[in-house]
Amino acid sequence: MSDDNSITEDAPVSDPGTGRQPWMSEPGEVSPLTKALQARRPNGPQPAADPHFNPVAPPDHHPDVPGEHGTDLNTYKTAHRGLDKLWQVHTKLNETAISVRDKANLAKQVEPIAARAVRDMREDMAALDRQIRYAEDEIAKELGAGVGAIASETRAVVRAMPESERLAFCRELVAARDVASLKAIAAVSPFLSGLSAEAYGYVRAEAERLVAPEFVDERDVGTKARARMQRALEYFDETMAGNIKRWRSTDDQRIADMVAALKPREAV
16 A cells, blocks of 8 residues: 555555456467557558658748738638638648548549649639729829829929939828829839839839728738648649659558569570
């Protein structure tokens, strides 16, 4: 019996005649532990580990990447839906592949599932592309065409300035939230205002943010998510195609080797 300070349980009582513990096997009998190990690892050659199989999908492909914003936007929701479906399929296939021994049969089952996952992802990406284009169209609509006498005069004023002063002047327009002047500059080619590509990019971005902030968010979040969807799709498609090819060829090669070994030898 254990004392009050012990955390061990009472030891089982041995057989007085043999001194054997109840959990010991009879002489010549396979022990329970050995039986359990044999059940887990059957006799015979074990399949070699696949050095090309990566059981973990890149964290960047997870639908909930930390630090992302705009979760209430339509483009975010579309991208999240596509990434989530692909992630679930990818992780489940990987988990199954780790525990399954019959890789050739696994390949047969996985191939249509992977093909469907790729097709679904492409459909979600096409839906996202439509949402991005809609946002871009709305931004362009809000910027306008930059026509009219006042718009032309605004661009002429900027063009007449020394090149070193043009960007500073545009920054003043942004600070003053002079939407009309910014639209006149941003809606047309920078050639008409004399701005450099860098300065024009700045004016265009600020003007878009002023006239259509919600559509700018939809476009920017959607564009970033689209790139992540593309990376996830390409990785999944490439790795699963490689996995299926290797899994299918594993048992095929063994069968071919067996047939070759058992084939009657031709007489010399």
